[in-house]
Structure formats: structure tokens, C-alpha cells
Amino acid sequence: MARSSAVGPPHWPEGVQYSQRYIFHSSVTATTKNFIEKGPKSTKNRGSSRMTVIRRVSEPSHPAFGQFGLFAAKKISAKEHILDYIGDSEPIAGMNSTDFVPGEVHTDERIESNYDLSLHRFESGESVGIDAGRMGNEGRFINDFRGVRAKPNSVFTDYRDSGGQLRMGVYAGGEDIRKGDEILVSYGKGFWKATG
Numbered sequence: 657m658a659r660s661s662a663v664g665p666p667h668w669p670e671g672v673q674y675s676q677r678y679i680f681h682s683s684v685t686a687t688t689k690n691f692i693e694k695g696p697k698s699t700k701n702r703g704s705s706r707m708t709v710i711r712r713v714s715e716p717s718h719p720a721f722g723q724f725g726l727f728a729a730k731k732i733s734a735k736e737h738i739l740d741y742i743g744d745s746e747p748i749a750g751m752n753s754t755d756f757v758p759g760e761v762h763t764d765e766r767i768e769s770n771y772d773l774s775l776h777r778f779e780s781g782e783s784v785g786i787d788a789g790r791m792g793n794e795g796r797f798i799n800d801f802r803g804v805r806a807k808p809n810s811v812f813t814d815y816r817d818s819g820g821q822l823r824m825g826v827y828a829g830g831e832d833i834r835k836g837d838e839i840l841v842s843y844g845k846g847f848w849k850a851t852g
């Protein structure tokens with residue numbers, strides 16, 4: 657399986673593969689893969705990552721002080737599509753394969769990952785996630801609003817792209833986001849319960 661060789665944006669961390677496409681973990685069945693890849697096509701376009709910039713969080717009062725966050729590189733209009741959350745897989749060059757925790761579309765449990773996002777839950781209970789722990793795009797740097805501001809300014813919403821692939825888009829909320837503002841979503845209470 658070919659691995660993306662894309663170079664990440666400024667501040668992209670060493671040891672994390674940058675990618676803008678899905679790779680499917682062996683836990684994903686052919687039926688589930690087909691559901692993710694081939695839905696009704698949408699006319700919506702994928703957002704450009706040039707709308708955002710990765711920065712180290714420099715305010716000591718911020719609960720993720722010293723980590724990274726994703727910030728608006730320009731004004732983003734209310735409801736505008738910012739980017740998609742992507743995870744990818746396969747060990748990066750030099751990584752010991754026994755240390756490798758795949759970061760991709762998967763249906764197995766990833767309770768150890770702080771970068772795992774639910775993409776879809778079937779009525780059967782099967783859940784499809786995108787784990788950007790080892791590989792992903794700018795979306796992996798979006799922090800939760802708790803302790804930063806009163807409410808999130810962005811939301812995760814799934815959609816089908818123009819090829820019919822199921823995507824987890826990040827959209828601005830009901831108000832414009834000013835240039836320089838941090839993109840903040842709600843991870844949901846479940847995330848914080850799981851991480852303690």
C-alpha cells in the first residue's frame with residue numbers, strides 16, 4: 657500500500673506523517689469500506705488547509721499550554737468549511753513496526769489515542785473512527801474549547817465529498833472566526849470521561 661509522501665505545513669511535528677487521504681486499517685470490512693467510499697455525491701468542496709496555521713499555544717492560562725493548536729490564518733466566515741479531519745496509516749521511515757499505532761480509518765478500539773474521532777456509527781453498533789495519532793492533517797491540532805473560551809467556534813459535521821467519500825468536515829459555527837483566533841470544537845464529554 658503506497659504511503660503519502662506529502663510534506664506537512666509549518667510546525668508539523670517530526671515523527672507524524674502528513675496526509676490528506678484515507679488509508680483503511682484491516683479492521684474495516686469491505687462492506688464498511690464501500691459505505692465510506694461510495695455514497696451519494698455532494699457538490700461541496702473540501703476546505704483548504706491554507707485557511708489555518710498550526711501554532712504552539714503560548715498563553716499560560718490555556719489548558720493546552722505548550723502543546724499545539726490550530727488557528728485561523730485569515731477571516732473565516734460563519735458556517736464556512738475549514739478543512740476535513742484525516743487520518744492515515746503505515747509506519748513512517750525509521751519507525752519500529754512494533755511501536756506503530758496505525759492512524760487511519762478503523763473499526764477497532766483506539767482508547768489509547770488522543771487523536772481518534774468518530775466518523776460513523778452503524779445501527780449494528782459498529783463504529784468507524786479516524787485515528788490521526790501517527791498520521792493526519794491539520795485537523796489533528798484542533799483543541800477542545802473547555803477552559804479556553806465560553807463555547808466552541810467550530811463544529812465537526814460529516815458530509816459526502818464530490819467523489820462520494822464520507823468525510824468529517826470542520827466548519828465555522830454561527831459566527832465569523834477572526835484571523836488569529838484559535839479553531840476550537842467540542843470533543844464531547846465522552847472524550848474527557850475516557851481520558852480521565
Ligand SMILES: C[S@@+](CC[C@H](N)C(=O)[O-])C[C@H]1O[C@@H](n2cnc3c(N)ncnc32)[C@H](O)[C@@H]1O
Pocket residue numbers: 719720723724725770771796797798799800801802803804851
Ligand atoms: C487532538 S489533540 C489536540 C492537539 C494537541 N494540542 C497537540 O498539540 O497535539 C487532543 C489533546 O489536546 C489536548 N487538549 C485539547 N483541548 C484541550 C483542552 N481544552 N484542555 C486541555 N487539554 C486539551 C489534550 O492533551 C488532548 O488529549
